[in-house]
Amino acid sequence: MTYEELIFFVVAAVTVAGALGVVLARNVVHSALFLILALLAVAGVFILLSAEFLAIVQVLIYGGAVTMLILFAMMLTRVDDTPQAMDGPQRPFAALAAGAFLGISILAIVSTDWPGETERITVVPFEDFGRALFRTWAVPFEIASLVLLVALIGAIIIARGEEGE
Amino acid sequence: MIPINDFLVLGAILFSLGIYGVLARRSAVLILMSVELMLQAVSINFIAFAVYLSPAQFSGLIFAVFVITIAAAEVGLALAIILRIYRNRATANVDEVDVLKW
Numbered sequence: 432m433t434y435e436e437l438i439f440f441v442v443a444a445v446t447v448a449g450a451l452g453v454v455l456a457r458n459v460v461h462s463a464l465f466l467i468l469a470l471l472a473v474a475g476v477f478i479l480l481s482a483e484f485l486a487i488v489q490v491l492i493y494g495g496a497v498t499m500l501i502l503f504a505m506m507l508t509r510v511d512d513t514p515q516a517m518d519g520p521q522r523p524f525a526a527l528a529a530g531a532f533l534g535i536s537i538l539a540i541v542s543t544d545w546p547g548e549t550e551r552i553t554v555v556p557f558e559d560f561g562r563a564l565f566r567t568w569a570v571p572f573e574i575a576s577l578v579l580l581v582a583l584i585g586a587i588i589i590a591r592g593e594e595g596e
Numbered sequence: 597m598i599p600i601n602d603f604l605v606l607g608a609i610l611f612s613l614g615i616y617g618v619l620a621r622r623s624a625v626l627i628l629m630s631v632e633l634m635l636q637a638v639s640i641n642f643i644a645f646a647v648y649l650s651p652a653q654f655s656g657l658i659f660a661v662f663v664i665t666i667a668a669a670e671v672g673l674a675l676a677i678i679l680r681i682y683r684n685r686a687t688a689n690v691d692e693v694d695v696l697k698w
């Protein structure tokens with residue numbers, strides 16, 4: 432086992448542990464803290480995939496903004512964290528569905544013959560990435576910024592409350 | 597080097613944990629966090645496919661950027677809706693918000 436694989440397995444284990452914490456923790460704030468752990472570990476996975484820019488974006492947007500937003504929402508909604516209030520009676524069904532999905536997708540992954548290189552990463556130069564984003568993908572990029580603007584205004588209007596009604 | 601299957605299996609594990617969370621949890625905030633896990637799994641798959649299988653086009657990398665953008669917009673809107681529901685009905689549990697289920 433090369434040291435690169437070793438690092439991957441450590442990062443992957445932290446990711447899965449964080450994700451398990453998110454879905455199994457008995458306390459909502461612990462759940463949110465596990466989410467931060469999982470998101471930062473996913474940033475590590477991005478670095479192993481040689482997508483450093485996305486790793487930085489991940490830390491900034493998810494590690495910073497999204498988790499802060501979720502923690503604030505928890506403060507404002509005062510989630511009841513007794514065991515019954517956390518999980519519904521549908522837990523066994525949920526575990527069955529998730530397990531079935533995992534089994535089927537792992538089966539599909541190992542039995543598929545991927546076209547092209549499957550053992551080695553080809554690093555995409557950051558210059559090419561930026562050029563493609565602002566030239567080939569310029570229209571989707573502008574639409575994404577419009578979506579963000581609409582979401583921002585919508586969130587303010589929905590959360591602001593009754594005033595005009 | 598790490599084979600692509602390792603990344604895809606990690607993505608599958610994350611996605612199924614997200615499915616479990618979405619189905620088992622009752623609080624809307626916790627469901628939203630599980631959805632975030634599923635989006636992360638999708639991003640990992642997109643980037644893995646881009647850097648292994650088609651590094652010449654790398655559309656997957658671009659898609660991952662859009663996934664992150666849409667996820668940020670989605671979290672903002674969803675939390676605003678959850679706050680509004682909580683203000684009107686004093687609960688954020690999805691199975692108690694059933695006014696449309698007559």
